[in-house]
Amino acid sequence: MDSQTYLSELFALDGRVALVTGGSSGIGRAVAGALARAGAGVVIVARGEEKLAATVDELTAQGCRAAWVSADLSTREGVRAAAEEAAGVFGEPDILVNSAGINLRPPLGELGDDVWDATMAVNLEAPHLLGQRFGPGMAERGFGRIIHITSQQAHRAFVQSGAYGVSKGALESLARSQAEAWSPFGVTCNTLVPGFVMTPLNARLSSDPEKVAALAARTLVGRNGLAEDFAGAAVFLASRASAYVTGQAVFVDGGFSVH
Numbered sequence: 106m107d108s109q110t111y112l113s114e115l116f117a118l119d120g121r122v123a124l125v126t127g128g129s130s131g132i133g134r135a136v137a138g139a140l141a142r143a144g145a146g147v148v149i150v151a152r153g154e155e156k157l158a159a160t161v162d163e164l165t166a167q168g169c170r171a172a173w174v175s176a177d178l179s180t181r182e183g184v185r186a187a188a189e190e191a192a193g194v195f196g197e198p199d200i201l202v203n204s205a206g207i208n209l210r211p212p213l214g215e216l217g218d219d220v221w222d223a224t225m226a227v228n229l230e231a232p233h234l235l236g237q238r239f240g241p242g243m244a245e246r247g248f249g250r251i252i253h254i255t256s257q258q259a260h261r262a263f264v265q266s267g268a269y270g271v272s273k274g275a276l277e278s279l280a281r282s283q284a285e286a287w288s289p290f291g292v293t294c295n296t297l298v299p300g301f302v303m304t305p306l307n308a309r310l311s312s313d314p315e316k317v318a319a320l321a322a323r324t325l326v327g328r329n330g331l332a333e334d335f336a337g338a339a340v341f342l343a344s345r346a347s348a349y350v351t352g353q354a355v356f357v358d359g360g361f362s363v364h
């Protein structure tokens with residue numbers, strides 16, 4: 106067997122369908138691109154139509170199969186409508202990536218119910234509802250991959266960002282519960298854990314050179330993360346190669362968490 110065939114057997118996503126929330130920006134956009142280039146038909150879901158369309162245009166120009174659905178994942182109705190519309194494009198997904206997330210940042214002492222509710226709705230409830238919608242079908246078909254993007258804040262408090270870490274800690278627990286429910290049927294459920302990644306989510310911190318340098322110094326690699334750093338790990342977790350990896354938190358953080 107030549108090396109290309111061997112690599113394809115392990116990692117190729119040809120014939121798979123992926124749904125990537127938050128696929129129009131940052132980490133989700135890089136993950137959507139990686140899955141599409143590895144062969145999957147990819148549907149990205151977010152609110153802003155302009156960035157959705159630009160991402161899909163870029164991918165289709167490269168010969169990938171990609172489409173977008175505009176939806177607000179902060180309400181149950183929004184999530185349910187998005188799921189149906191997305192599944193209508195290339196069929197029921199084999200791969201679900203939950204990257205849509207918000208970090209509204211009031212410290213816990215100043216946190217109102219509105220921020221708590223919005224944070225839990227987008228960061229935790231939407232991934233849960235999408236799992237409930239697609240997990241059983243994946244299990245029935247005998248193959249599925251659920252990947253959540255969590256945060257180092259699932260493991261430690263950081264820059265006073267209140268409810269955000271709470272939602273991400275719960276998201277890691279959700280991955281374990283999903284893994285328990287569906288792994289016996291070929292559906293693995295894992296999380297990718299970023300450290301500090303230079304994306305629009307971090308616009309405020311990323312524009313402060315001193316803070317950027319201080320955060321880079323906290324990694325072992327010596328730089329902050331880029332969205333592209335998630336491509337390889339996402340393809341691995343979406344592929345046949347990761348069949349025996351489930352319920353895990355895979356840190357893609359340049360060593361931030363062990364330094």
Ligand SMILES: NC(=O)c1ccc[n+]([C@@H]2O[C@H](COP(=O)([O-])OP(=O)(O)OC[C@H]3O[C@@H](n4cnc5c(N)ncnc54)[C@H](OP(=O)(O)O)[C@@H]3O)[C@@H](O)[C@H]2O)c1
Pocket residue numbers: 126127128129130131132133150151152153154156176177178179203204205206207208227254255256257299300301302303304305306307
């Ligand atoms: N960047 C980091 O340092 C970092 C660190 C740890 C964890 N993370 C996590 O990684 C994930 C991706 O973050 P990122 O840095 O790539 O952020 P980003 O560039 O801000 O992208 C966030 C994505 O989520 C979508 N989104 C936000 N609210 C939504 C809603 N209500 N309904 C539908 N879509 C919504 C956004 O599109 P619209 O606004 O158009 O809807 C966008 O596509 C998040 O879960 C984040 O918590 C990031």
